[in-house]
Amino acid sequence: MAIAVIGTALARKFGLLAPILLVVAGLGLSFVPGFPEIHLEPELVLVGILPPLLYVAAIETSVPAFRFNLRPILLLAVGLVIFTAFAVGIVLHMLLPEVPFALCVALGAVVAPPDAVAATAVARRIGLPRRIVTILEGESLINDATALVLLRVTVGAATGAAVGALDVVGDVVLAAGGGVAIGAAGAVAISFLHKRIQDPLLDTALSLLTPWLIVLPAEAVHSSGVVAVVVAGLYIGHRMPMMMSAASRLQTDAFWRITQFLLEGMVFLLVGLQLRDIVRDLETPWGEVLGITAAVVVTLIVARFVWVFPATYIPRLIPSIRRRDPFPPISHPSVIGFAGMRGVVTLAAALALPTTDEVAYPRDLFIWLAFAVIVVTLVAQGATLPAFARMMRLSPDDPAKDTLAEAAVQNAASRAARERLDALAHSAPTAAVQRLRDLADHRSNKVWERLGGGGETPSRAYGRLRREMIDAEREVFRAARDEGRIAEEVLRRAQRDLDLEESLLQRTIEG
DSSP: EEEEEEHHHHHHHHOOOOOHHHHHHHHTTSSSSTOOOOOHHHHHHIIIIHHOOOOOOHHTTHHHHHHHHHHHHHHIIIIIIIHHHHHHHHHHHHTTTTTTTHHHHHHHHSSOOHHHHHHHHHHHHHHHHHHHHHHHHHHHHHHHHHHHHHHHHHHHHHHSSSSHHHHHHHHHHHIIIHHHHHHHHHHHHHHHHHHHHOHHHHHEEEEHHHHHHHHHHOOOHOHHHHHHHHHHHHHHHHHHHHSSSSSHHHHHHHHHHHEEEHHHHHHHHHHOOOOHHHHHOOSOOOEEEEHHHHHHHHHHHHHHHEEEEHHHHHHGGHHHHHHHSOOOOTHHHHHHHHHHOOHHHHHHHHTTSOOTSSSOOOOOHHHHHHHHHIIIIIIIIIIHHHHHHHHHOOOOOOOOHHHHHHHHHHHHHHHHHHHHHHGGGGOOHHHHHHHHHHHHHHHHHHHHHHHHOSOOHHHHHHHHHHHHHEEEEEEEHHHHHHHTTOOHHHHHHHHHHHHHHHHHHHHHHHO
């Protein structure tokens, strides 16, 4: 954890992408004499680490944006995963004809899904347009489920557990349908509890438990825990403003931010730290290993581009779809095609492949291929994605458009607030009512001021001066505590009030 924090801090200081730096750091540390050997267990990733990361990504996802982009998301998260798995399976079977085709497709399923953490971390860091980020995030939320279901089916076929079409269909229905049902039922139950709790500590504790309260029952009945967690996260995140108090939302958001930060950093570091064990267990000659690795990596990259462009433009040949969603510039599918970074789920799935006692195949080579795919796509594609996006000359989101929309909605919200205040004005002193009217006017005007640009706006000046005043108040309280005139708990209560006010001022100052 310490190395992950230091690595992320260095990445931010020097303008690097933290996932890439941490993977490279892990690769180097794996060969440092005396450095602890950390063995990555697939259950730890798939049931321990992945659920909270998927959950926090899902609760932060806009359901309306997800629904609007459902067609491209499903084409990538379902269609592309299956297409890539079979493309890799065909190429691998041509190179290793002695390996059963089902196991070759199983490896294809392992390396097919881009990583949820990598997609979010890289896409947001380089400032891609919001719609591209939504599509990549939506893809990464669902594609793990597709890959793991396909992996289960192909491994079952290879080991003789599921050979008929009805067996395959039954596995898919149980995994996907069961995941949706358990996720929806769990989300409703947890939402009910959040509405009744209304206590920040208990709300945060329940939020922490939620991913495992969802994933463990799903896995127990052999359904997709990934699907269940994503469904629950989308539902709870969409309804969070209606079921949690303001204090609970603030505390829960702060908790998940630090949890996500630590887990993401540790995940990428853990991937790099596996290199020594994987190389040590590799028995295939290196010449053959490098040739097969190059073939698999090239197939992955090419397959994504081959799928993305037709999936982007062919549906829009239908007039009804084209009217609602016109043809995008070629730069959009180009960047989506390039953003195919793999992550820890790929390695965990590879480690979960059957042992050679169950079926004869080069398991050590398959694990190496999964690891190599992660390193090459994350380091090579992740590091060059910013330059590729600039080369494509993507049109960034217009901040003025967002500000204008926010100003219009804030104006309507302030009007509703004033109407509610007027209806209740008789129950409060005139001075209090007037102060609240001034506050409503200030909030309404603050967003419009940002559209003007130029020098310091009145709201920014207010924020800057009020922060200086808050600093002066803090000094007085601290001095009083040091002199023994007030108790420590009095200082902490006053400090909390001042901290909350300053946090509200921060957005005003930063504009």
